[in-house]
Amino acid sequence: MTRLRVLRRVLAALPGAAPPDDDGPARVARTTRRLAVLLGAGVAPGSAWRHLALEADADARTRSATVSVGLAADGPDDEAGPTNDHRADAAVLSAVADAAAHGGDLPAAIAAIADQETGAGARTAWAGLAAAWQVAAISGAPLGVCLRDLAGSLRELDRIGRDVGTALAGPSATARLVLWLPLVAVLLGMALGFDTLRTLFATPPGLCCLAAGVVFLIVGARWSSALSARAARRDPAPGLSLDLVAVAMAGGGAAPAARSIVEEACERFAVPYDGATIAGVLALSARAGIPAGELLRGEAEQQRDQARSDGERAAAILATRLMIPLGVCVLPAFLLVGVAPLLLSVVTSTTLGF
Template identity: 40%
Template sequence: MRVTRRAQAAPDAATVRQLAVLLQAGIAPERAWRHLASLGAEPARSVTARMEADVPLTRAIAAAGPGWGEIAAAWTVATTVGAPLAASLRGIADTLQDAADIRDEVRVALTEPLTTTRLMSWLPVIGLGIGIALGFDSLRVLTTNPIGRGCLVAGVALIVAAQLWSRTLARRAEPPVGIPGLHADLLAIAVSGGVSLDRAQAIVARADPSGGAAHPDVDRILELSRTAGVPAADLLRADASLARHRARTEGRMAAARLSSRLLVPLALCTLPAFLLLGVAPMLLGIITTTVLPL
């Protein structure tokens, strides 16, 4: 059983940082993308090809592949409010790196319980092989004896159920789609351009790939900025960092809970399948060859 990747892939943070360096050096955005494309960066090639087809730059970025919508959103917000584009991209690159670190940590944490489950799923087959190695005609019993055929059908059904159950549990333990704290990061870019908080919220609501959904924590931070008279950008970036820390912690906890939850399909499906396919044929073979002839 493999770990499925439900969360969408994020762009390479190194590519975004290289783009930020080129822009900070004074290179025009279109030329910066062409420089990256000349180095063989596949997303940059896609963006350049769409620009040559007269596709607007932000739309070309969003269509570069999974996860590039976040880059397009940051680009749109920065250019709309007049925020420094290079600095904004550096911040988004750090965000992308944090999100990638979260996914990697969760993937590593999930490896051990999923590997154990994958090995234990072979237990019924191993039991059947042991019976054959010991001289029992387990395959004949499972295919010709009426009780054996019932054991075979039930055992295979339990193996399939264990696999589906375990995969479902593994999918639920994966981190959710999106980049934690992205909405706060986009708002921080918007307010750093000098626009009002209300206008910043309206701009981000239009650009945010998540659809501008309500973010209670961000709303509370903006209210704190209004009432206390402190800069909102720093508060928003701190909140985004906290959101990624929470996502990392929740991912680790989900992986830890998965270790115990995977014991349920093991106990209710895999072990009974082992008894049906490994132990029951040997017992039936002994009964049919010794007790019944008498």
């Protein structure tokens, strides 16, 4: 069984194809929405951040206690990751509250949260909140209203990420599953009474088949992972820069000044800036003589709808493209590791019988 364990470890070490789950935009949207409500009720920014920090700390303690009980009863639990996220949220919210209480640079303190995040969606969402805060402060836009609109945009970004992740989950899981076919073939040979493990590990032809099969599996796994990563690659925040320009325009400033404020904030906090689309929307607004805010928000919603459609299309294409490494790499590995040792065992036993 030691040899079987070696095969299982080799397969488990192969790179996975599933994209990581990133719930960062949802967490940032929840924080932004609560900030908007508190500020709209007349709470000072420093006090608002402090209230959120205390709530996040209490939430993290509750989740930690729940997970500890689950670990004691059932063993390791997948809730440990979310608990760490909430604990980190409590720490960074407290840091932002301290910066607000001491008259520090709030956008910079918010942006520091992004540097501690691992997911691209979470980093961009926190950076977007920092940029929106700076844009509203400079342009004179009502902060509570702006944050309320931003929270809606972040919730939509989270839905896009989840929809695309769900669409990619099927092809990615299939790619991961078929990598176990060679081991299934080995187990099938053993169930039929053939010593396929001895053939693989103790005979020169078997060792050659094993080495070639492992190479094919590694190439197939890396190929599948590369295809999945390419399909999952997308703009983490479609339309966010247009929303920021709408925030700046809400302060009553001119379009060129609003563009300049947003461009500076996007550059400072590494938020993608869609200058060409913004220029086109502002030009249309000027020609038609209508406010640019609704046009900008409408264009941002259109970009997010397009991002969702592009993600679903990429997932459909991925399901077909994953058949290539399956046929070119996984199938030969299946034949080399599962079928060839079976045939060698039959030939060997037949030869010894004569």
